[in-house]
Amino acid sequence: MRRTPSRRHPETGLAPGTLVHVGQRRTESTKITVFQYDAANVQERELTGVEECREYTKYAGVLWINIDGIHDISVVESIGRLFDIHPLVMEDIANTGQRPKIEEYDGYLFVIAKMIYEVAETKQLRSEQVSIVLTPRVVISFQEQEGDVFDPVRERLRTAKGIVRQRGSDYLAYCLVDAIVDHYFLIMENLEDRIFPLEEQVVDDPQPQVLKSMHLLKSDLVFLRRSLWPLREMLGRLDRDRHPLIRKDTRPFLRDVQDHTIQVIEMLESFQEIVSGLMDVHLTSISNRMNNVMKLLTVIATIFIPLTFIAGVYGMNFKHMPELAWRWGYPAVLGVMLLVFIGMLIFFRRKKWL
Amino acid sequence: MRRTPSRRHPETGLAPGTLVHVGQRRTESTKITVFQYDAANVQERELTGVEECREYTKYAGVLWINIDGIHDISVVESIGRLFDIHPLVMEDIANTGQRPKIEEYDGYLFVIAKMIYEVAETKQLRSEQVSIVLTPRVVISFQEQEGDVFDPVRERLRTAKGIVRQRGSDYLAYCLVDAIVDHYFLIMENLEDRIFPLEEQVVDDPQPQVLKSMHLLKSDLVFLRRSLWPLREMLGRLDRDRHPLIRKDTRPFLRDVQDHTIQVIEMLESFQEIVSGLMDVHLTSISNRMNNVMKLLTVIATIFIPLTFIAGVYGMNFKHMPELAWRWGYPAVLGVMLLVFIGMLIFFRRKKWL
Amino acid sequence: MRRTPSRRHPETGLAPGTLVHVGQRRTESTKITVFQYDAANVQERELTGVEECREYTKYAGVLWINIDGIHDISVVESIGRLFDIHPLVMEDIANTGQRPKIEEYDGYLFVIAKMIYEVAETKQLRSEQVSIVLTPRVVISFQEQEGDVFDPVRERLRTAKGIVRQRGSDYLAYCLVDAIVDHYFLIMENLEDRIFPLEEQVVDDPQPQVLKSMHLLKSDLVFLRRSLWPLREMLGRLDRDRHPLIRKDTRPFLRDVQDHTIQVIEMLESFQEIVSGLMDVHLTSISNRMNNVMKLLTVIATIFIPLTFIAGVYGMNFKHMPELAWRWGYPAVLGVMLLVFIGMLIFFRRKKWL
Amino acid sequence: MRRTPSRRHPETGLAPGTLVHVGQRRTESTKITVFQYDAANVQERELTGVEECREYTKYAGVLWINIDGIHDISVVESIGRLFDIHPLVMEDIANTGQRPKIEEYDGYLFVIAKMIYEVAETKQLRSEQVSIVLTPRVVISFQEQEGDVFDPVRERLRTAKGIVRQRGSDYLAYCLVDAIVDHYFLIMENLEDRIFPLEEQVVDDPQPQVLKSMHLLKSDLVFLRRSLWPLREMLGRLDRDRHPLIRKDTRPFLRDVQDHTIQVIEMLESFQEIVSGLMDVHLTSISNRMNNVMKLLTVIATIFIPLTFIAGVYGMNFKHMPELAWRWGYPAVLGVMLLVFIGMLIFFRRKKWL
Amino acid sequence: MRRTPSRRHPETGLAPGTLVHVGQRRTESTKITVFQYDAANVQERELTGVEECREYTKYAGVLWINIDGIHDISVVESIGRLFDIHPLVMEDIANTGQRPKIEEYDGYLFVIAKMIYEVAETKQLRSEQVSIVLTPRVVISFQEQEGDVFDPVRERLRTAKGIVRQRGSDYLAYCLVDAIVDHYFLIMENLEDRIFPLEEQVVDDPQPQVLKSMHLLKSDLVFLRRSLWPLREMLGRLDRDRHPLIRKDTRPFLRDVQDHTIQVIEMLESFQEIVSGLMDVHLTSISNRMNNVMKLLTVIATIFIPLTFIAGVYGMNFKHMPELAWRWGYPAVLGVMLLVFIGMLIFFRRKKWL
Secondary structure, eight states, X not given: OOOSOOOOOOSTTOOTTOOOOBSSOOOSOOEEEEEEEOSSOEEEEEESSGGGHHHHTTSSSEEEEEEEOOOOHHHHHHHHHHHTOOHHXXXXXXXXXXXXXXXXXXTEEEEEEEEEEEOTTTOOEEEEEEEEEEOSSXXXXXXXXXXXXXXXXXXXXXXXXXXXXXXXHHHXXXXXXXXXXXXXXXXXXXXXXXXXXXXXXXXXXXXHHHHHHHHHHHHHHHXXXXXXXXXXXXXXXXXXXXXXXXXXXXXXXXXXXXXXXXXXXXXXXXXXXXXXXXXXXXHHHHHHHHHHHHHHHHHHHHHHHHHHHHHHHTTOOOSOOHHHHOTTHHHHHHHHHHHHHHHHHXXXXXXXXX | OOOSOOOOOOSTTOOXXXXXXXXXXXXXXXXXXXXXXXXXXXXXXXXXXXHHHHHHTTSSSEEEEEEEOOOOHHHHHHHHHHHTOOHHHHHHHHBTTOOOEEEEETTEEEEEEEEEEEOTTTOOEEEEEEEEEEOSSEEEEEESSSOOSOHHHHHHHHHTOTTGGGSOHHHHHHHHHHHHHHHHHHHHHHHHHHHHHHHHHHHHOOOHHHHHHHHHHHXXXXXXXXXXXXXXXXXXXXXXXXXXXXXXXXXXXXXXHHHHHHHHHHHHHHHHHHHHHHHHHHXXXXXXXXXXXXXXXXXXXXXXXXXXXXXXHTTXXXXXXXXXXXXXXXXXXXXHHHHHHHHHHHHHHHTTOO | OXXXXXXXXXXXXXXXXXXXXXXXXXXXXXXXXXXXXOSSOEEEEEESSTHHHHHHTTSSSEEEEEEEOOOOHHHHHHHHHHHTOOHHHHHHHHBTTXXXXXXXXTTEEEEEEXXXXXXXXXXXXXXXXEEEEEOSSEEEEEESSSOOSOHHHHHHHHHTOTTGGGSOHHHHHHHHHHHHHHHHHHHHHHHHHHHHHHHHHHHHOOOHHHHHHHHHHHHHHHHHHHHHHHHHHHHHHHHHHTOTTSOGGGHHHHHHHHHHHHHHHHHHHHHHHHHHHHHHHHHHHHHHHHHHHHHHHHHHXXXXXXXXXXXXXXXXXXXXXXHHHSTTHHHHHHHHHHHHHHHHHHHHHHTTOO | OOOSXXXXXXXXXXXXXXXXXXXXXXXXXXXXXXXXXXXXXXXXXXXXXXXXXXXXXXXXXXXXXXXXXXXXXXXXXXXXXXXXXXXXXXXXXXXXTOOOEEEEETXXXXXXXXXXXXXXXXXXXXXXXXXXXXXSSEEEEEESSSOOSOHHHHXXXXXXXXXXXXXXXXXXXXXXXXXXXXXXXXXXHHHHXXXXXXXXXXXXXXXXXXXXXXXHHHHHHHHHHHHHHHHHHHHHHHHHHTOTTSOGGGHHHHHHHHHHHHXXXXXXXXXXXXXXXXXXXHHHHHHHHHHHHHHHHHHHHHHHXXXXXXXXXXXXXXXXXXXXXXXXXXXXXXXXXXXHHHHHHHHHHHTTOO | OOOSOXXXXXXXXXXXXXXXXXXXXXOSOOEEEEEEEOSSOEEEXXXXXXXXXXXXXXXXXXXXXXXXXXXXXXXXXXXXXHXXXXXXXXXXXXXXXXXXXXXXXXXXXXEEEEEEEEOTTTOOEXXXXXXXXXXXXXXXXXXSSSOOSOHHHXXXXXHTOTTGGGSOHHHHHHHHHHHHHHHHHHHHHXXXXXXXXXXXXXXXXXXHHHHHHHHHHHHHHHHHHHHHHHHHHHHHHHXXXXXXXXXXXXXXXXXXXXXXXXXXXXXXXXXXXHHHHHHHHHHHHHHHHHHHHHHHHHHHHHHHHHHHHHHHHTTOOOSOOHHHHOTTHHHHHHHHHHHHHHHHHHHHHHTTOO
16 A cells, blocks of 8 residues: 555646546545534534535625535535635645645635544555635635544534634634644654554564564654645744734634644654664664574584584594594593583683673 | 766866757757747747748747757757847757756746656656746747657647636746646656555565665656756746746746645655665665574574584494493484474574574 | 653644643642742742732732642633733643743743653653743743752742842743753763763673663653753744843843753754764674674684594495505594694684684 | 875964965976957966066956966965955965855955866876956966866967957956866766766675775765865855956856856765765675575575484494394485485575575 | 763852853962063063952053963952953853853953863863953953963064054954964864774774774764854854954954864864764675675585585495495595585686685
């Protein structure tokens, strides 16, 4: 299995702004849900078509349209036409190989982030692209498939917990990004749980399969950093640029989520340094083991090869070998052998090989 | 074969601005094609000489002159004189060892990019220099040889697909650069297809030829990064400088192609990290295997060398070796040997060598 | 044991600004102590509840409130309400996984630093988060548990040693940060005391357990750098921004503590380079040793295997082996063996293996 | 031989501005040549003393004074007095251990560059310091010895080829720097010719002397980069600062030579990456080979040691060894040995060692 | 011995500005010398106490006070009071673990630099902290012990050589820093003299003690870079900030000494790269040697083990071994052995192992 996210590019050479879905092919139908709320009321519905959105845009209050499934290009296109979104933005939404970024357009902000999740069966990390379009009163979020990290936000909307219902669309957009970043902490813990046993294993019992785990871990870390660095950049830019769509009292929250991103990145970099170090430790550990194997071989060979030679000498069939006829020849040779044996043992003991 | 692009410099010491072709020698004749278009009409022709260009410059609309083959210096020179291009620009067009860059001159922009393609037979990466001169109404592109990635652009010109026919020369130049960058995604996929089996092989079956593949891959990555980094820089500068030749509505497109470049570079850097890691994995894997080889040798030697010694002792020809005459001497010795053998097996089993 | 600080994130998905304690669970009760002082007087008391603080805020002079134990969320919350602190600040105080930072709010500065200490039994490094809120007349410090590095500051407050009693709350905050940074020097010395014997060992006697020590040391260095770099950044920003809360005569002191931080970081980086180097030295040292082992084995085998072969030849039982019957056959063969033996010795001596 | 340039410093502790020649001691006499030219005329002469320069400075047109040999301090000093040059500049000219740089003084620019050449016999790279003083009408160049890369410039001056005779002293200075940078391309090709065979050798036939070549190559690359980076910096600064001595129409040329420098640096860095990679490949290749050696040894030993043991058993001299008397004992044992032999072969074939 | 400079911090927790000597304990008494000079006169004296300084401050001209030995805190304190120096400066002077820096205070500049010297007996590098306080007319320098690199400056003061007597205190301070930096060149040469033989040894004869030398060298390079980088920074800042205490005609000299610092740092970095490379070369060299050892063992074992087996077969005591009775059995077996022997030799010759 490829561990890097699906990054197949469409047939290159299409006119810029052409909408083509790029990503994992899916067959489920696209799901559109809306939340319409202000401090007093909240309304939640699942729509059957894009056209229904139009009526919601008429009311006051904040509107959140969430689209699960972007493989149905026609839906994405309709939304784009409805809210008058630039064709390049639509292309980026449909093509899931984008890097996290933020782009300003007249009247709206366009944000791409990566939601990381662990595939339950294979323990592999995958990323899902979440595109957010923020206008003064509407937030539109596009996801690749159902199932996300926004449930706590929905819950807060429904129950008016926290301050989200008192704030505008910019705060809602912040909540979505915050939920995504918060989820990285869980991923970090999972990673730590994979690093921790490796540390033990590598020093105490360096098995070959450890190598594979370390390589997978390393690739996962590279992959994660690639999703996170642009996020940090993007949030930093949002902080610096003071875009009019972001109200002043939302800014400390943006700084907070930027802070969390930096925290995750620093953990990630610590992990990378530690895993890199583990590779060296592993190699050295193997060398250490080989050294021990060689020592054993050398001890055995060095002790017995000379003894075998002595035995070989007295196994020769010469007629005239006076020692053979001596009364104490045999015990004498055995004695000599014993002396050699003991001498060797002392020698190796001194060399600390035994 | 050299994997780095031909970077032979001409006899150093020529006066600056002297036109000398530097690159692979080619014998095909130079081919000049022009596209003359506006929103309503498009005209496409292959010219027999540079002089014919002159008449096309008189009409309104955008003119795209494409020259395939720069080894015929006289053609390049004529074009240069016709459009009054700085001698240093002409020198850079003829010398294919340039790095991607953008330079501003009075009345025109000069862009150099690298088109990467894979030689079909050898699977090696090669680069071809594409030089683009952008004036308010004319785009001139110079390529080393026929065959390029611009066919989709030509198709769109002919069929008025997309918006290219409604826009000016700056949008055409963008389309050319975009086509080049888009092509990098294909190269990336090919690279991924080379990395993927290596990852499997290195851990499971580290053959020596893997080493060669990895080294080739690494050099290709170094070579690609060298073509891409200046492109990123160049596009960034174009974005910042807001050159009057680039109309305002073309700018989002430039930002988009810059984005794609960054995406390719980040993939490339991930690949580099992964391939670097693979090298370590490979070395460790070999050490692991050697360890196994050594273990086998040690087990065999450690078991049989002492046994052979015992057999050697009783092969000695001393007259007075009472054991030899014993009735159960032989079975006793065989028994001792068996005990040693079993003891050794248990010892190695405990050490987990067997 | 995990060496990285407890960085368990709470159930992600809480509303931003929700107070949840994240860190090691503790059962001791929270302790609140106050210092109220001016140049002339100093008063020190341990409070039983947050409400008592209120009366202290009425007096002139500087007030230092120190809270040991943040696991009792209600205490932190009361303090927050009393001094009107932003919910995000309160959240950061309670969540001990923050990175050192400084944040400006209307009317107060919020500082997070990491106090490093060595767990006595295990010699492991741990960090404790110290959060400081600086208002014009009050300093509030939050610590995870009792026992800190502020005793010298307290002593100076009590005895009016130094100038702390003549200065304002900003100088007190500086004193606290300075005490934390000063403590890093002790940690550095402990690290040096761990590196020093490793250097000796690695070259002279590379035992496998050295590997484990080196890996632990490396992880500790990574961990420390992660606590220190943001501190440096934070102090640098404080210096640049010239916040009105920091009086002009306190600035040289801030520069001084920033200087100390840089000094510690540079030591740390030297240590990292040295430990990295040690890893290579260790690996090379092991290879050297293996080389010696192999040489011994080769010398022994190369000398005795041919001799044993000769003995084996004359141990064959052929009827017609004329040498066996020769009068001087046996001594002659022994002589040949001796010659081979001496020849080999000379050969190895020349190769400098003996 | 030292590969780094002679960087012996004089007795440290001299007053700043004291002229002491630092560099290779030479005995040839110093040679002074002048070119006096304008668009119409050119005059070329070799002078016998510095005083003769004085009269040339009176004429209109550009004057180029070239001094070959700076070991004769008196000549350098006279020139310095004649053109009123700052003592620190004179010190830098005489001390050949400078790094490339550009310095502005009232009325003149001072440029130091490094000319790299290959010593014909030893194939080693050496650098020669070229110092250029540029005043509005005079260019003075100082070289360590005769023989340089300026002949093409001289030729163009004599034959009025190119535009050098129409331009001022700034263009001449540019030509000199350009000639130096152009020469680097030749050096690059030589380096590539050294890297190319190494790549083949390292993978296919890793001989120990390859190691030496690689180390030499690496040191040469480090040495070259050290000469080139400051040159890049210096040209970049010249471009940014828009010094009044550099006329506007000379600037594109300066940008061009800066471009060439960047090109050379990027090649250099690619080379460094490739050579670094080769080191790893070499080490891995050696491990691979050793693995093969070990496999052969293990196969032979594992097959024959047990067989020899069996032969040893039946070479024992026990009186009561019933097998010895059996009619088919000998063939049976031979048969067993054959079975063991074949079994081992199959075993190793399965392990793919044979 | 510790190679890093004594960096023992005093009992942490002292009030900032408290004077405590940190460094090597010394018993010699503190020595105070003054130079009072202007263009016409120079007066040099050794003082017995700090109070004597007071009268010198009354005269016109430049005053240089040099203190050898800072372990006598009372002397440092008196100087501080006499010239009204900030307590933090005094603390830094007394604590020798500072990093090179420059600090501006009202009316004076405070400079810390590191003087490197080689301990004659052990060839180890040590650093001594030199603190310089520069006021408009007075330069005060503090050194840890007698013996420094300022003798040439003193000589120039006495003999009015150079321009130092015509300039102000800023030029004197420059001279002191210049003398310190100049001394680094000597250290560089010593380092080169240590690297040079290592290069030879590592490739041609990799002995284990080389490893120790390399590690020492590496640590020394790390240590030196740590002293030099801040110096470079400090001089750069002095150049940029144009402090009023630095007269305009002193600035080119400061730029010159900054240049020298950069030169030393670049040498240092080249050295680091070369030494890092040497480590790899060493490891590879050892692997190469081991490979040779293994080849010899394998050749010997592979040739003689099968031969010994053959001899063993005919040493068996079976009654019915027809070959034993053959007339030419023995010569035939010897012949077979010879054939095997020659075959093996050819085999190994082909594999280029012999």
